[in-house]
Amino acid sequence: MTCMKNDNQESLDPQNWDEMRQLGYRMMDDAIDYLSTIRERPVWVETPDDIRSKFRADVPEEPQEAATVYDEFKQDVMPYVMGNTHPRFWAWYMGNGTILGAMADFLTSVVTPNAGAGNHIGQFLEEQVITWMLDIVQYPKTGSGILVSGGSMANYIGITVARHVKSGYNIRENGILEGGQQLTVYASTEVHNCNQKAVELLGIGAKYLRKIPTNADFTINTDLLQNRIAEDRSKGFLPICVIGSAGTVNTGAVDDLEMLADICRKENIWFHVDGAIGAIAMLSDKVRPSLKGIELSDSVALDLHKWMHVPFEAGCVLVKSRSGHQEAFKLTAEYLQKNEGGLSSGKDWFSEYGIQLSRRMRSLKVWMTLKEHGRAKLGRMISRNVDQANYLAELVESAPELELMAAVGMDIVCFRYVIDGLDLQETNKLNQSILIRIHEEGWAAPSYTTLDKKYCIRVAIANHRSRLADFDFLIEKALMVGRSFQGVI
């Protein structure tokens, strides 16, 4: 022990806390300046090759000043991010974040508790947030839930509980092969592909996710669904789960959730709702009526980093049956047995409701966001995006060169530029070129999808910073670029 007498007091803490404090102020200034002037910058800037090449360095050997590392961030990272904080970012489906949400992530990482286990505030804070979410989707207080990385994991958990509850034997212990009966899952052809990934991972097989054709409005055809369930039963398969979409990714369509709930009740099938896009719109007086029936589901996936604008990551899954949820996931090793007191006491640790054992305390930023803005305002912001989508659709319809490709679903608008005489392939190519130009100029960031093989420019307006003039601007630019191509095609 003599060799240990000289206690080395080195740590990863800064040698000079005050310098770190000054650096913190500087970061705060830069962040405030960045977000308060976001509108003045291009939406997206391609990372130049000389910047990219800096990210092919060897492992750093020796320490660098924190301020130097920060300067590198400011110079080489910050200008080349995705751009989803911008008022004209409408790609895929994301939120913008907020400054208080970012501060909450800082505070979370300062105290950095593990929200997966133990008797501490992380447990109670998440219980609070889950209770709020249960209330928002009109689930009973007796339900359970957990914050997860996002919609993919939220859907995965819902389908896992369905598999556990409806397979009819101890599937966790014995596996799928011993069950001997093919399990089947149902959703529309418009279902988000994370649900297919979940079905694959759970060992059910992608082809047993029955993708049911939709009606003209891109909602699931419930007659065809019922036929397929009957057909599968006649083959000896075991239907375990129907996934309803509350806001499809392509067009924002909402399945007839009441009808799906009714079918599932009669058929003894788990009813899961993929509400990654739309479920949080229960906050909005304008959208809530279209979600009728969500409260009849067995589980629902939400994404609070989308239309509630919490910074990544903040997904959420709610399950009506707490016992079903827990039984599908709980697994207690000897090193996780609970004590009768102290840090290791408590009950219903969140690690018993999902895959993760160590878990970031995601609850703080959700809690702070809901307290800062309140339910009413968050709902208003959602409603406004729906109004903006309708405004944009009117702009599209009033421009002869543009074609609206689907009914506006919530806040999603799909359109394309059409030139007489171009065939499908040429028209698709034209619209892809228009979109790339709009990105490359940094004017706006819509995304794209394909409906009936037609390439569409897709505008998904989950954006608390967008204003009406932003949509005028988009259409102006789309027409300008389209016309410039028209001359040369």
Next chain:
Amino acid sequence: MTCMKNDNQESLDPQNWDEMRQLGYRMMDDAIDYLSTIRERPVWVETPDDIRSKFRADVPEEPQEAATVYDEFKQDVMPYVMGNTHPRFWAWYMGNGTILGAMADFLTSVVTPNAGAGNHIGQFLEEQVITWMLDIVQYPKTGSGILVSGGSMANYIGITVARHVKSGYNIRENGILEGGQQLTVYASTEVHNCNQKAVELLGIGAKYLRKIPTNADFTINTDLLQNRIAEDRSKGFLPICVIGSAGTVNTGAVDDLEMLADICRKENIWFHVDGAIGAIAMLSDKVRPSLKGIELSDSVALDLHKWMHVPFEAGCVLVKSRSGHQEAFKLTAEYLQKNEGGLSSGKDWFSEYGIQLSRRMRSLKVWMTLKEHGRAKLGRMISRNVDQANYLAELVESAPELELMAAVGMDIVCFRYVIDGLDLQETNKLNQSILIRIHEEGWAAPSYTTLDKKYCIRVAIANHRSRLADFDFLIEKALMVGRSFQGVI
């Protein structure tokens, strides 16, 4: 459209950016004060009932000042967190975080890009970090990897790739039932339970995770492993994966990774290493030799929020075969097709290598941590924890009342207090009581486990703030409490 003329410019941005800036400075001050004085506070404080009751409120309806919300955090949340930033926190297995790591999480959430898709810096930053990790575990540069929520997900992904590559048919499309052959997975009885959870979720069944008995040093008995593989083959089962532990959760034991690699090569079985605890100790000259063979594995799980002290969450999985990794997960819907330019271009999006589509940019805090401290210092901090574990073991062995329960594995020490005449159950109860008292007084936070039915106080020293005197203090208190119980038992 007339109704839309008055453009409502409300947003979730602060009405007064300067007030928010001032609040940010205050948070920065509080965070610096908190971390720089952490040693002066109790490790853990139980959340009082009156605080807990505040977290049973209804959904907030109306907005509150951001500063008010922050004051609530400071008063009701911050004092009651888990305590793992403290120099005497040694429970389960966690890191402490760092102030620059927390700042990196703030910056991440300010710009809040989606690291799952798109052509932007989040992609290149994560590629850089993965390249560094490949180098650290001595994998070839051609390998792939992804940052995930933690060890549970990292192991899950490794085992999923094993299932995909070794099952010998299109398991994603057809499911497990159609394969018709029972898959089996192997690990020691000491394997972390997240691996069992993965095997359950993947549809293989917990009982087909063959838990092989260990040697006296808690490493897997490779003779018994080979026997079991042969027995399973003779039954017609298909062995797909062996999981080696690089640092078991109970005692920090490291399986003979070279021998496991050799067995897997001969048997054509995937070799996955659960290195959530120990793999990052490849940074340490002291530990690296004991990890020999890790570079021969097919995949390895790491946890950078453990011994590298990145704030939650920062797990990582590395896979030697990029194509195997991608083929197990890639699923490209029409709304995720890549464009030839703009934001939606690029290749090998990280969403093609795991479950998540939307992903927090976890790479920034890993990148900043490695740059701030460098490989050499991070390795030194790990080595010092190992020295401290040996120091603690010597303290235990020099106290007649204390019994060392296992050889020191890396940085994990298990011991118990023994009183002559007490039976096993009484001794277990005694040690649980000692542990609870140590927690409740806020002196330290070891955790516990059970070895051969014996309840042990378990000290897992992944702590960059611990000093030798902290272990003197722990032993002093353990003896004091033990003796106080001795008088009354």
